[in-house]
Amino acid sequence: ACEEDRLELYCQPIVAIRPGAEAFRQFELLLRMRDENGQLVQPAEFIPAAERFNLMPALDRWVVRQACQHLAHKRSDGLSRVPYTITINVSTTTINDEQFLDYVIAEMATADLSHGALCFELTENTAMSSLAAATRFIHELRKRGCRFSLDDFGSGLSSFLFLKNLPVDYIKIDGAFIRDIAQDRIAQVLVDAFNQVAHEMAAKTVAGWAENPAILGSLVEIGVDAAQGYAISRPRPLEELGNELAVMANHRPES
DSSP: OTTTTOEEEEEEEEEEOSTTOOOOOEEEEEEEEEOTTSOEEOHHHHHHHHHHTTOHHHHHHHHHHHIIIIISOBTTOSSOOSOOEEEEEOOHHHHTOTTHHHHHHHHHHHHTBOTTOEEEEEEHHHHHHTHHHHHHHHHHHHTTTOEEEEEEETSSTTHHHHHTTOOOSEEEEOHHHHTTTTTOHHHHHHHHHHHHHHHHTTOEEEEOOOOSHHHHHHHHHHTOSEEOSTTTOOOEEHHHHHHHHHHHHTOOOOO
């Protein structure tokens, strides 16, 4: 698929939901693949194989290049009136690839990206298992205007202690807590605790798996900053993101 150009990108918006919260435009890139017959292959079907055979660094490089060269907001883009952020997932294997950080820095320099144009998303497990590499990756790219999101927060036994040592901009709460939040009091209490701690650390909270209005309502009541899921938008082909960005580029703020 890599050699035959059968990789595709989808996107899913992350939107602010907390009343009074500062609005922001953020889109997570989601990797897809076409098989030999042209059928769409979901990540759960090919990512494990890519990880097993050490192909994730190649896939992640491809996504970074696409984002930097074609998708991310550029400083020299005089047409765009509304900045936005592209979020890229990075695997454990890639974080431990010593050349990946240099690759990202080089791609960003070539693309002349605006501050905050890229956000890299690491899972809590990735960051915990590769703490030294993850910390260096975060520190070096934060100096160059990148943002960071910690995914699956709450899945680890030492989440709160771990958070103190990792400077991230967003905490994405584990979907296991979000799915039942509308009817599970314990899930509500835990999400509220995650939300409060994240805010004390000056990080915004994001709830994935916001799949229906009831879940979304519970998240708003708790005060979670942003949400992502079917209640807002399903993952969409990248062309639709391009159309949305074109509308943003033609936006003229009121005087």
